[in-house]
Amino acid sequence: MQQQPPPSWQDKTPSGWTIANLLDLEFFLGEDEGNLSSADEEQLYRRDRQIFLDLDEQLSNASGDDRGMLLAWLCARRELAGKDRELLPGHAWKEIYRAAAILVPLAGLFAGGGAAFGLLVYSGAKPVNVFVFLGLLVGVPLVFLLLQGALLTIRRFSGQQTDNSGLRRLLARRLLQLTFRVKTLARERLNGEQRQRLAAKNGRVLARTGLYRSVVSLPPFLLLQGLAAGFSAGAVASTLMKVIFTDVAFGWQSTLALSAEQVWQITSWLALPWSWCLPAALPTAAQVEGSHLVLKEGISQLATADLASWWPFLCMTLLVYGLVPRLLLLLIGNILLGRRLATLQPGGNAGQRLLARMRTAIITTADNGKPAPWQRGDQRQIEKAHHYQPSLTQPTGGHATFQVLVPEELSGQVHLPELAQGLPSLPLASADLCSFSGEPDTSIEELRTALTGPLAGLLIIQEAWQPPIGEQLFMIRELRQLLGAGVPVTVLLLGRPADTPLTTPSPEDVGIWEQRLTALGDPDLHVCGWAA
Numbered sequence: 001m002q003q004q005p006p007p008s009w010q011d012k013t014p015s016g017w018t019i020a021n022l023l024d025l026e027f028f029l030g031e032d033e034g035n036l037s038s039a040d041e042e043q044l045y046r047r048d049r050q051i052f053l054d055l056d057e058q059l060s061n062a063s064g065d066d067r068g069m070l071l072a073w074l075c076a077r078r079e080l081a082g083k084d085r086e087l088l089p090g091h092a093w094k095e096i097y098r099a100a101a102i103l104v105p106l107a108g109l110f111a112g113g114g115a116a117f118g119l120l121v122y123s124g125a126k127p128v129n130v131f132v133f134l135g136l137l138v139g140v141p142l143v144f145l146l147l148q149g150a151l152l153t154i155r156r157f158s159g160q161q162t163d164n165s166g167l168r169r170l171l172a173r174r175l176l177q178l179t180f181r182v183k184t185l186a187r188e189r190l191n192g193e194q195r196q197r198l199a200a201k202n203g204r205v206l207a208r209t210g211l212y213r214s215v216v217s218l219p220p221f222l223l224l225q226g227l228a229a230g231f232s233a234g235a236v237a238s239t240l241m242k243v244i245f246t247d248v249a250f251g252w253q254s255t256l257a258l259s260a261e262q263v264w265q266i267t268s269w270l271a272l273p274w275s276w277c278l279p280a281a282l283p284t285a286a287q288v289e290g291s292h293l294v295l296k297e298g299i300s301q302l303a304t305a306d307l308a309s310w311w312p313f314l315c316m317t318l319l320v321y322g323l324v325p326r327l328l329l330l331l332i333g334n335i336l337l338g339r340r341l342a343t344l345q346p347g348g349n350a351g352q353r354l355l356a357r358m359r360t361a362i363i364t365t366a367d368n369g370k371p372a373p374w375q376r377g378d379q380r381q382i383e384k385a386h387h388y389q390p391s392l393t394q395p396t397g398g399h400a401t402f403q404v405l406v407p408e409e410l411s412g413q414v415h416l417p418e419l420a421q422g423l424p425s426l427p428l429a430s431a432d433l434c435s436f437s438g439e440p441d442t443s444i445e446e447l448r449t450a451l452t453g454p455l456a457g458l459l460i461i462q463e464a465w466q467p468p469i470g471e472q473l474f475m476i477r478e479l480r481q482l483l484g485a486g487v488p489v490t491v492l493l494l495g496r497p498a499d500t501p502l503t504t505p506s507p508e509d510v511g512i513w514e515q516r517l518t519a520l521g522d523p524d525l526h527v528c529g530w531a532a
Helices: 007-012 019-033 041-053 066-087 089-119 130-157 166-181 192-216 218-245 260-270 285-290 311-343 348-359 379-386 416-422 440-450 470-483 507-518
Strands: 363-365 371-375 401-407 432-436 455-463 489-494 525-529
Touching: 019 066, 019 089, 019 192, 019 348, 041 066, 041 348, 066 348, 089 130, 089 218, 130 218, 130 311, 192 218, 192 311, 218 311, 260 285, 260 311, 455 470, 470 489, 470 507, 489 507, 507 525
Parallel strands: 401 432, 401 455, 455 489, 489 525
Antiparallel strands: 363 371
């Protein structure tokens, strides 16, 4: 019997859901889903039922909060993991994100400070050009900020998901991949098979993060705001240090025929947010005219007070148009992250199966007092979990087609009506059937030729008793590149051929395929075994 969680775990339950909790939950769910068809199934049910019975009365109420029950279950699983909890992705995520939240703003701080320090070089002959200073340290970051706001507005009014930014998706994926690699030294004590299983679990977590896209897309956004805020803060700090400890002169010049009055009007407009309370941070019209640089005349005739009048304005511009907006976005992003974490339903279908296991009573004794064969809730849930048939997540309207790829050796033996009857969740009745050879390059070319329009989904038939090899995985990756993101790909596994090729594969063979394919980290790639 597996060790039960100690009583102290209830006192260590986290106060709410975090990204680290979500990663660990998906990790444990992936581990348990792989045991639903194995000899560990009874132990798994007993463990989850015991965790349920150890909960507080409020949580263990059958109609209690599902989120609270899942969080308590997660804490118990962490306790059972013992020292291996350091291998959990949530632990790595907290370490990486905590370090990134410090290092990224520091990098921005040094970058902004270095940029400002370079622009504020003054040898006594040529003052710092105010336009160059504002353009590089305020204008460029402000343009990126406005572009970000414009793209967000366009997505919102066009009906697209505001969290579906390509850059944010890429950064989120890279951040999660780094999370799974950060424990490389700890994994060196694992053998090859254990590392493969761990890679499969991590791949499943990476694939399942599509369920939490609205949440996992925010940390990269927050880090980018921290970088920009650090840049502006570094520029302000460097400017103040140069002004305090060195002699710096500022002036303006332009090839354009700008008058001093026009420049003063521009600065007055920029200073509107603070000029009412800090009038000293806005040069007067006379100071603007007195700091006008004319190349052929030099600076000998310019007053020192006029040349030094610009630095308060420049510092306030950096603060108001650089630092403050980024700090506001940081605050808004953290509030938004908290709200989304407070409303999402963790675990998806796997979480619902877990809750069913926790709430299902187990019969352990027979009428004669001897242990009875183990019994528990609805067997159909387990069969459904093992022979899971993913529903089509993309509409098949218009001219979109569904494609079925059959190996050459099974060509002519697999027919669409039989497949459609066994896989009712997929639109196979109107699908196109195409055979492929064992060569990945040839198979991809055959599919490219067969496609005559947009694809609604792809079903790849494989024989589960033949373990997945590098060429098959390469073909699946290349097919994903060809199809693009969002097109669902299902790998249907068949057992050893008998009177018909449509036979049920063994759980062990399905498990091997699931491990290898899940490790690819493709959220739109599904695996299911044929249920005869």
